Amino acid sequence: MAYVDNAKYMGTYTNALDRNYEIIDPTNEIAIERFDVQDSDFEGKPMSPDFGFKISELGVSTPPFKDQLEALKSRIFQGASKVELGFMGQGKGSASQGQYTPESYGFEERRDIRELARLNKVELSSHAAVHGNSLAGYSQNGFEERQREASLHEIQKAVDFAADTQKGGAIVFHLSEFPRPVSEWYGDQGFKAYPLEPEKAPLLLVDTRxxxxxxxxxxxxxIVTPEWERDPATGDYKYDDEENRIPVWIPDRWEEAIENGVTKRKFLPGHFNVQERRWQYFExxxxxxxxxxPDKPRTAAQQQLFDRLDMQIAQSRAFAKLRGGDFDEMQQEAVKIEEALNFYEKIEKDVPEEELWKLKREARDIASQTGFIPGEYKLPSELLKDTLKRVRNQIDDARAFVGYVAQAEEQAKTKQYAVPIEQYAVQKTADTIARAGVHAMQRxxxxxRQAFNKNEKIEPLFVGVENAHTPDVWGGHPQELKEAIIQSRNKMTEILEHQGYKESEAKRLAEEHIKATVDIGHANTWKKFFQGDPNKSIEENEKSFKRWLIGQMDDLxxxxxxxxVHVTDNFGFDDEHLVPGTGNAPIKEFLDKVKKLNPSIIIEPAHQDFRATLGGWKRFGQGIYGLPRRDTDTWADVEHSYFGKPAPPYFIFGETAPDPEAWQLWSQTRME
Structure with a gap:
């Protein structure tokens, strides 16, 4: 708002109580920026003539950390006709800490919410735990089925609450599944999370078992890996009997080299050839x-892992063979030594004590001939016991090497079950959403069948999967939201077919009970990762991003x-929930396109509370009199009608101020 000099437009008369007036400059010398109604899109093209929503079509959410019954009352007093109830807590709730859950409300409170909404003709929807966990069960160390089931329970609790309070509609929850590099997935669309992300970001692999x-x-x-032998005729890798690739062996050789003008021959011992590999090699x-x-495709990340596993497998098997290869011979040798020991023990019993020295000398001579030199004269039985102990220790050592065999087998199994994280996780996510959809259908x-719904038109409850507000996790991109919906619908169709439904009916029910909740503000946070064209201006790059975003919405x-639909606004960095129209999200353009689907539209306030709703009414609603024209009869004319008018003084004092006891308004209200 511009501050304009009094004398320029109001004349020269002033007094001590005057101040500069906030007026719209009649000569347009001063540009005053207005944030109310603009009937053109970001391209500067006029919006469609019928753009705009009835006030009754724009709903509002409640604060999720407050008592939802009281919050609903507040929204009704504010004039909302659609209200989305939300919950902050998970598991066991704690009302004293603002951690309300659906189960924080008993039958009586649910009845009160239901009747309050119906008496005031308010349409309800619900939002499950705002900060819910991954629907695939992702945690720091991988995926946990127990955690995945806990996420499903949070949704089911919200569905049950909705069945007690709503007449159908959405139960919303977030799709925030697992980390994935932005540039690896969407670099071709112009996105990158940070400059070194393409090289530094980890590509995760999961064991499906x-x-x-x-x-x-x-x-x-x-990564340093061996050079593997190839068939000269086909170029294919060579494999041994155990299906392992064969490393290239460089035999002993002599190499001539010139040192100080003198040719010398240098001996190079045989060795396996290894190479340092860059990423391109694995691609x-x-x-x-x-x-x-083609029936068993693999990624470059898998290929790098498999190359390293191949080396570990070869090493483990080599260790196992090193000691385990002579295992049979060692066992046979032990048997022969035991037989000889028994033989000599019998002989030594029958030999007089004074004649035992002869056996010791004979034993020493035999040992010398076999290459074994004992440290002292011993009887044959004593030498055989020493030898048997040594052989048995070798057998024990060889048995210990069985761990290398098991290790090699486990590493080979890992190759069979190692997959990119998305290949594992998306299936789990789809299964969780599908089961939530079945629960919504059953509810x-x-x-x-409930008496309190007699003579009421009951619409289908549906799980409304919402795009994540963090672009660097799977579930934030519009195409990921699309994939989650399609796959979960397919999974629900499969479940229902197993229960005896016909395929066509199962598909219809899956589409009816599984839908997306699109938060345009969440989608707008992709702007911070949009690289744009360095040869274009900021304005041109912003238009390019909005074209991309609206194109994604068109596809959905x-x-x-x-x-x-959730309506929030921000400046493209974080999910700030600004008053709609006061950020740079292309909300008007999105709503203009999505209105053909006739979805429920919920404005989600932050600290602004009802100002956010009013902002939506004045920017995207029709005129205050319900007429198509929105340029002169908008809600802004009511809320900010004092702008452009002479402002009253801030205060009065001294003799000019009336006595508050002696002078009152006709309403008996004191002057203050």
Whole structure:
């Protein structure tokens, strides 16, 4: 708001109580920026003539850390006709700490919420635990089925609450699954989380047997691996009898070298050839493998892991063979020594004491002939006992090397079950959402049988999977949201078919009970990772980003993914929940496109509370009189009608101030 000199427009009369007035400059010499209604999109094109929503079509959420019954009352008093109830807590709630959960409300409170909403003709939706965990069960060390089930329980609790309070509609929860490098997945769309991300970001691999994270592969790390033998005719790798690649052996050789003008021959002992590998090597290896094995594709990250595992397998098997190769011979030798020991023990019993020295000398002579030189004269039985002890120790050592055999086998198994994290996790996510969808379907049927819903039109409850507000986790990109919805619908269809539903009916129910909640503010946080074109201006790059974002929304709309909408605003960095229209998210353009689906639209305030709702009404709603024209009769005209008018003085004092006891308004209200 500009401050304009009084004398310029108001004349020369002033007094001590005057101040500069806030007025719209009639000569347009001073640009006054308004943040109310702008009926053009970010390209400068006029919005469609019918753009705008009835006030009853724009809902608002409640603060999730407050009592939801009281919060609902507050929203009703504020004039909202759609309200989304939310919960901050998980597991066992704690109302004293603001950690409310759906189960913090008993039957009586749920009845009160239901009746309060219906009496005031308010449509309800619900938001499960705001900071819910990964639906795939991801944690620091991998994926835990117990944690995945706990995430499902949080959704089911919210579904049950909704069945007691709503007449259908959305139960929202976040899709925030596992970390993945932004540039690796979406670099071709112009996104990168940080300058060195393409080289430094870890690529995660998972063991599908356990869900454990196996490895973190990075592109900037060079790996030393053997050079493997290839068939000269086909170029294929050579394998031994145990299906291991064969490393290249460089035999002994003499090499001539010139030192100080003199040619010298240098002996080079035989060795296995090894090479330091860059990332491109593993990409080429994976590409070659995939061309020959299209039914078992692998990534470069897998290829790097497999190369390292191949080396470990070869090492483990070599150790096992080193001591285990003569195991049979050692056992046979032990048997022969035991037989000889028994023989000599019998002889020594029958030999007089004074004649034993002859046996000792004979034993020493025999030992000398076999290359064994005892430290002192001993009887044959004593020497055989020493030898038997040595052989048995060798047998024990060889048995200990069986661990290397097991290790080699486990490493070979790891190669079979090591997959990229998304290949494992997305299936788990889809299964969790599908089971939540089945629960919503079953609860919808339950609602139709309840006495308190008699004569009420019950709409389907659906799980509204919301795109994450953190772009660097899977679930934040619109295409990831799309994939989660499609795969979970397929999984729910499969579940219902197993229960006896026909395929067509199962698909219909899956689409009815699993939908996406698109938060346009969450999607706008991708802006911070958008690299743009360095040869373009800031304005041009911002338009490029918004074109990308609206194009992604178009795709979701076309594929019938969206069923619910959250409206928040920010400046593209963090999910700040600004008043709609006061950030740079392309909210108008998105709402103009999505309105054809007739979804529920919920404005989510932060600290602004009802100001956020009013902001949505005045920027995206129709005029205050319900007329199509929005340029002169907007809600801004009511809220900020004092702008552009002479302002009253801040205060009065002295003799000019009336006596508050003697002078009152007709309403008997004191002057203050």
């Amino acid at each position: 356990t869900g454990r994270l196996i490895d973190q592969v990075r592109k900037d790390v060079r 080429d290896e994976a590409k070659e493998w995939n061309e020959k094995n 919808t049927e339950w609602m139709k 709309i076309k594929n019938k993914i969206i069923g619910h």
